[in-house]
Amino acid sequence: MNSKWLIRSVEIMIIPIGVIVFLLLFTFTIGWNPVTIILFWFLCIPLLANYLPKLVFKREVYPAQSILGLVIFYGFMVLMIYEHYQSDYFLLMMLSLLSNLVIILLIAWIKNKAVIPKSILHE
Numbered sequence: 001m002n003s004k005w006l007i008r009s010v011e012i013m014i015i016p017i018g019v020i021v022f023l024l025l026f027t028f029t030i031g032w033n034p035v036t037i038i039l040f041w042f043l044c045i046p047l048l049a050n051y052l053p054k055l056v057f058k059r060e061v062y063p064a065q066s067i068l069g070l071v072i073f074y075g076f077m078v079l080m081i082y083e084h085y086q087s088d089y090f091l092l093m094m095l096s097l098l099s100n101l102v103i104i105l106l107i108a109w110i111k112n113k114a115v116i117p118k119s120i121l122h123e
Contacts, residue, residue, distance in 0.1 A: 015069025041096035063108035
């Protein structure tokens with residue numbers, strides 16, 4: 001039971017860690033302007049949250065794990081910029097959280113997978 005919990009925790013934590021690394025690389029290589037902000041927050045983040053665990057662990061990860069990893073990432077980002085909660089950037093980030101959750105749910109629905117499998121609930 002503990003090894004399953006550890007494996008799932010690592011699968012979840014790879015999402016915020018990977019997205020933060022990608023955020024830093026994106027910042028230092030491309031930089032920020034309105035187009036790249038929208039591209040990053042509304043395209044790169046959901047793709048990374050959905051496909052990064054598959055690339056790292058070479059197996060399918062439940063959408064609930066992707067959603068939890070995204071929530072952890074956004075929680076970290078809110079802590080980083082909480083002083084600027086009235087800025088347009090903060091509003092854009094919160095809108096991207098909602099849209100990214102919907103995108104991940106749509107990807108799961110399209111793949112005919114349950115969002116929270118019963119095997120996760122009963123372990």
